[in-house]
Structure formats: structure tokens, C-alpha cells
Amino acid sequence: MRAVIFVIIIAVLVVLAALATGFLHVNQVRPAQTPQVTATRHGVTAKGGQAPAFDVETGSVQVGTRSATLKVPDIRVQPANGAESNEATANGVNHS
Numbered sequence: 001m002r003a004v005i006f007v008i009i010i011a012v013l014v015v016l017a018a019l020a021t022g023f024l025h026v027n028q029v030r031p032a033q034t035p036q037v038t039a040t041r042h043g044v045t046a047k048g049g050q051a052p053a054f055d056v057e058t059g060s061v062q063v064g065t066r067s068a069t070l071k072v073p074d075i076r077v078q079p080a081n082g083a084e085s086n087e088a089t090a091n092g093v094n095h096s
């Protein structure tokens with residue numbers, strides 16, 4: 001039961017964050033109307049009424065790739081006895 005409540009709380013926080021950042025915009029385009037209810041000896045009847053309508057706009061996220069040139073640092077390890085070991089780069093390739 002606690003897990004369900006936790007998931008609901010997280011979902012509400014996500015929706016609030018989306019509204020606050022402008023990623024989600026909700027606009028009500030048709031208001032709700034309650035039905036006309038009448039009660040007689042023969043029963044209860046309801047006429048009319050409508051559900052509200054909303055226009056929801058969401059932002060978009062674009063994911064892509066691009067080329068870039070990066071400098072990768074060289075790592076040199078020198079043991080305590082003063083002798084130099086093989087040179088290695090950050091990606092694990094040893095140079096002899």
C-alpha cells in the first residue's frame with residue numbers, strides 16, 4: 001500500500017514540474033455542466049449535462065548525435081622505485 005501511495009505522489013510531482021516549467025500546458029475549452037435532475041413518484045430523471053473538455057499541449061524532446069573532437073588525458077604511472085612504467089591513456093590502451 002505504501003508503494004502505491006509513493007508512486008501516486010511521484011506522478012503528481014512530475015505533473016506539477018511539467019506544468020511549472022511550461023513543458024505541459026492544459027487549457028479548458030468546454031466547462032462542465034451538471035445535469036437537470038427531477039424526482040417524481042415514478043422515479044428520478046436526469047437530462048442534459050456535459051463533461052468538461054481540455055486542450056493539452058506538450059513540449060517536445062529531440063535526441064540526436066553530433067561530431068565533436070575531445071582531448072583525452074594521458075596517464076603516466078611511475079612506481080615508487082623511480083623506474084618508469086609503460087605509458088597508458090585514459091581509455092586503457094598501453095603504449096610500448
